[in-house]
Amino acid sequence: MKTLVSHADYRVTLHQAGDRPADTVVVTFGGQPSDLSDAGFGTDYCLKNGWDNIYVAQRYGTQYQGLSVDDFRAAVAPAVTGRDVVCYGPSLGAYAAFYYGGSVDARIIGGAPMFPAWPAFANRAYADLPITHADLTEVPRSSKSPVAIFDPLLPRDLRMVEQMLEPAYPDLRRVEYHGAGHTVLITLQQSKQLAPLLLSLIRDDKAIPIEPLQPGMPIYHLTQGRLLQRSDPDGAIRELETSLRLQPARQPLAILIALLLRQERLDEAQALIDRVEASGDRNLTIIPSARDKIRAAGLRVSDDLR
Template sequence: MGYITFSYDDGLKDNYEIAIPLHEKYSIPASLAIIAGRAGSPDFWDKYMTPYQIVDTDMRGHEIVSHGVNHKSKYIDLLPDELKYELKYSKSFLDGLISGNIKAINLPFASYNESVLEETFNTYELVRVGGYKFNDINEKTHLIYSHPLSKNSDLIKVKRLIDKAVEKNKWLVIVFHSISDDPENSNLYTNSDVFLESLLAYSKDLMDKGLLKPILFRDVISTTVQSKIEKTLLPFPKEIETIADEEGYLITFYPSKINTNKLLITFGGLPSTKAPKGFGSDFALNNNYHHIFVAQSANSQYQKLSLEEFRKAVLPLCINMDVYTYGSSLGGYCAIYYSGAINAQAIAAAPKNSAHPTLKHNLKEPVEFLHTNMIDIPKSEKPPIIIYDPYQREENNFINNIILPAYPNSSLVKVPYSGHLVLQVMKDHGILKDFINNVVENNNIIEINYDTDNCYIWNFEYARVLVREHKNEEAIAYLEKSLAISNSKMAERLLEKVKGKTKL
């Protein structure tokens, strides 16, 4: 039997957008070498993979390995401290993104000498270089040779290399850089998507015949081939399924009754418990979206659901999906907080988390805030859509001080005098469904217009602002109007309070 590894250098965005889908079409995993300095800087994200895409690639069963920090110099030309930095920081950065640990490195420019290898093996278990050689799968060495490809590589000759690996029971590592659907306008180290797919299809045919096995570098650590690849692509469930059930949370999946790529993930607010359905569930199912409902244990403020646990449970269901996170109040906070873990479009109404140190006065019983500051967690590439009342001081401060530093380009949808119940106002006036559907279906934010004069919440919230401005007599008229539209204990209490202070 022969063995083959499809290795990609540099972590280019087209590896994620073009190569990975082709690999998954043929059920062949890929190994991607990431330049940490470029993955960690937004300045490079137009061309190189983002942290989310690295996380997603790992969760989908492919392999992430190191390709150094800067990729500017050959390692043989670096000073000892520079070399140690390149080796150790790149591993540390990538270890923070993947579910396991980085065990291999593809040396930049495939350049090395004895001292470089000695230092490299202090950090990594396996080192891939060039050399245009086959590898013996049972050979006791962790120096791996490869066959780099370019736009001038001959497809027939590469297939012959695969045949030779099968014939000689050898391990072939082929190296790509960029994959393009327009290779004529690309550089030397670019191969076409047609070229790649031809090699994947050829390899899959040999795999189906039991002649060739795809492996990753992690499968070869300690010079033994594992019986199976560590991760596999999971089939998309067709029935309602509990995908996570732990002490602090419950996550339930509901498949759509129709073929769709829309997935709506909603979060329960307060009060809420570990229930299989809740906020947004009926809306999602009635609109034929795939749906995931995330529920918390009562009064836990989602502090027992880490980003890693959420991503592990949910991300396999997000593959090839157009994903939205959606919630109100605590659920709105969660929609934004967890969106970066799966690169979702967050739709958040009046977001806040009362366990946050700035809001702990809201809680009757203290809850330790365990979430990482929003500015320090993985960010979605899609800025959140935030619906709120700008006159609600608490939400306004939370948005400005906690959310906007992390997402300065957020779409702010201001609905004045709608209060904390902004979604209820939109629902009561028949505009909530159209608003959410326009975001999900058309990526469009529609204007929010409704009959404020006959809205009891609008009249109540406007009166509250008037009271704050010491315009009590004017506030009384709006409170009475609010109560004439709908009975509200909050309006009754405020009216009694204001009348007690006002001489009529």
């Protein structure tokens, strides 16, 4: 392991898979919840496959705004010159792969690219974050056709692709996984399709076909529940309950509670809340916004967020 640069806002670390530099080096970027560290998203996976890894970490909450393209290139270019270089990341890390990848003429792979503080989103949660990054069309562009893996049913994810990425990269290759959600890489992993897809992209620069979501996968039933909320509320409730039964998780729980409240099925909502709180399962924590709706409906919910 070798630290290429360390700064209060970022850290860039090289991990070598073998005794000598590998032909391929994969630069990976931490997602939004990540913080300064020497290793992170993709490090173990790259080394296991015989690729060197350069891990780029951001200070928590900065969304890479403390790292300029010039500083990234100064740190990374000497280590990747003459090699096949790939930039890869999830969500915020995917945005970073696109933002910095052109400066080292990398092949770029992004899983659900997202820049939460993008001014176009007007997200008040990030109103105080100083934006130092230029528009993607104004930073160095890679000569290689990049890949975005995403769920086009998500409006914000689709907007990122169409309004940020494609203006900079008209040759963008879309790998669409309908209903996979924003955590599309996790969904691909659950369906045992992530490893073959990444191997094909990194080794051969080719995207293999993706099999659609299937019944029995939690995300399949979550997606069906979300889509049926207005046209078939009873069907939506059944789908969300199935998703929760297969994999306890906060998102389907919050959607199910909100739907039961909208349908004024208060006894069912209260029974669900009581059952969830009695379970002690941290995966079933009721999020604050859902607690506000529960109390507004006159139902009982504890103050314990576990």
